[in-house]
Amino acid sequence: MREIQACEITAAVKEMCIEANYTLSADMKKRFEEASEQEESPLGRMIFSQLQENLRIAKEDRIPICQDTGMAIVFLNVGQEVHINGDLTKAVNEGVRQGYEEGYLRKSVVRDPLERENTGDNTPAVIHTSLVPGDQLEITVAPKGFGSENMSRIFMLKPADGAEGVKEAIISAVRDAGPNACPPIVVGVGIGGTFEKCALMAKHALTRDLNEPSPVPYVREMEQELLKRINGLGIGPGGLGGAVTALAVNIETYPTHIAGLPVAVNICCHVNRHAHRVL
Amino acid sequence: MEYHIQAPVTKETAAMLKAGDYVYISGTIYTARDAAHKRMEEALNRGESLPLDLKGNVIYYMGPSPAREGRPIGSAGPTTASRMDRYTPRLLDLGLGAMIGKGKRSPEVIEAIIRNGSVYFAAVGGAGAILSKCIEKSEIIAYEDLGTEAIRRLEVRNFPAVVVIDSSGRNLYETELLKYRKE
Numbered sequence: 001m002r003e004i005q006a007c008e009i010t011a012a013v014k015e016m017c018i019e020a021n022y023t024l025s026a027d028m029k030k031r032f033e034e035a036s037e038q039e040e041s042p043l044g045r046m047i048f049s050q051l052q053e054n055l056r057i058a059k060e061d062r063i064p065i066c067q068d069t070g071m072a073i074v075f076l077n078v079g080q081e082v083h084i085n086g087d088l089t090k091a092v093n094e095g096v097r098q099g100y101e102e103g104y105l106r107k108s109v110v111r112d113p114l115e116r117e118n119t120g121d122n123t124p125a126v127i128h129t130s131l132v133p134g135d136q137l138e139i140t141v142a143p144k145g146f147g148s149e150n151m152s153r154i155f156m157l158k159p160a161d162g163a164e165g166v167k168e169a170i171i172s173a174v175r176d177a178g179p180n181a182c183p184p185i186v187v188g189v190g191i192g193g194t195f196e197k198c199a200l201m202a203k204h205a206l207t208r209d210l211n212e213p214s215p216v217p218y219v220r221e222m223e224q225e226l227l228k229r230i231n232g233l234g235i236g237p238g239g240l241g242g243a244v245t246a247l248a249v250n251i252e253t254y255p256t257h258i259a260g261l262p263v264a265v266n267i268c269c270h271v272n273r274h275a276h277r278v279l
Numbered sequence: 280m281e282y283h284i285q286a287p288v289t290k291e292t293a294a295m296l297k298a299g300d301y302v303y304i305s306g307t308i309y310t311a312r313d314a315a316h317k318r319m320e321e322a323l324n325r326g327e328s329l330p331l332d333l334k335g336n337v338i339y340y341m342g343p344s345p346a347r348e349g350r351p352i353g354s355a356g357p358t359t360a361s362r363m364d365r366y367t368p369r370l371l372d373l374g375l376g377a378m379i380g381k382g383k384r385s386p387e388v389i390e391a392i393i394r395n396g397s398v399y400f401a402a403v404g405g406a407g408a409i410l411s412k413c414i415e416k417s418e419i420i421a422y423e424d425l426g427t428e429a430i431r432r433l434e435v436r437n438f439p440a441v442v443v444i445d446s447s448g449r450n451l452y453e454t455e456l457l458k459y460r461k462e
Contacts, residue, residue, distance in 0.1 A: 241455025
């Protein structure tokens with residue numbers, strides 16, 4: 001049994017909230033550069049160069065990349081041989097509170113969805129915990145902006161809709177999102193499972209390294225085909241027309257019921273933030 | 280075309296701008312987003328006056344991140360405009376000169392833009408760090424308790440934006456994607 005102190009988790013989450021909001025991960029930067037070369041529209045190219053300059057200023061002048069510093073999504077893979085000294089949920093939320101305060105990040109969370117009073121410290125986080133073999137604690141912090149979150153969709157398709165139905169659903173979600181989701185976007189997709197499982201897979205898919213395609217051959221092909229078709233929609237950077245609407249399509253799949261074919265599309269803007277650490 | 284324009288905007292300026300024009304805005308603009316729009320609507324329903332004079336003024340749909348010491352503002356990019364659509368026609372009819380945001384507008388807003396000779400600009404979403412450099416002063420003028428959603432008066436210099444919907448209702452989001460559509 002390995003012991004991890006709650007305060008270690010707090011410290012890590014705090015640093016990751018700040019890190020994710022000031023610098024993009026290396027895979028995102030790489031895709032960004034590749035995609036900017038592919039853009040055909042003059043206005044689109046100008047937007048790409050503004051966004052690259054924006055990343056430079058964010059890092060050098062310590063200004064968050066986007067003012068919507070997100071709701072903190074935290075994925076925890078807790079090793080079964082780990083014992084946490086303290087309250088795990090409290091430790092994560094305390095990390096978010098400290099990170100958003102000390103990192104000059106925007107407090108965007110309201111206590112109640114209808115009464116809408118700001119909690120003032122960006123807590124609580126949305127925490128997804130899995131128990132896994134081993135003696136480590138793996139933490140992913142993914143601050144999620146809501147311009148793109150609002151354009152996400154879920155479809156309960158029929159088995160007869162098949163692969164074509166799935167592709168159509170994903171493309172329709174991106175088409176409807178249009179300029180609102182701050183393209184160039186990253187498209188996270190969950191196929192299979194149940195209503196909630198496919199939504200969670202779609203969210204998790206956004207945290208996958210963009211240079212690592214799905215390990216499943218047919219899924220990898222679907223990702224590439226969808227990326228091409230989505231870029232053919234013409235929405236472009238900022239939604240102002242162009243050849244690059246998406247930077248990547250990341251798909252996760254899971255077994256499902258004989259009667260169903262759930263598909264969730266979680267869209268992320270070009271500020272697809274995630275920080276990853278293993279304690 | 281590229282223009283340097285002053286805020287507040289005159290009717291003549293708004294009428295001159297065409298969808299696709301690139302503008303650099305200098306002068307005074309105001310921020311308001313979801314919660315501030317709701318409060319303004321409630322104030323109007325009660326017959327009260329608004330905390331800002333709408334005439335010719337520009338509302339920027341934006342809620343900044345906190346400013347570091349010695350800086351006027353934190354990250355300051357546009358938020359999605361369509362969430363303000365239900366409140367917007369009334370504000371346009373009361374004289375609102377222009378709006379800066381990102382994303383689509385409803386048919387009702389577009390009609391009100393045409394009816395009032397107004398204009399809708401888009402700034403680049405997710406470019407909050409670079410856009411903050413164009414903001415020289417920021418002061419909360421109303422609804423301070425709303426935090427980032429308070430109404431702020433901003434002094435801006437050469438704030439870059441694109442005319443997306445002009446006073447004749449032309450909409451760049453609808454025309455430009457057709458040029459690049461392959462699907």
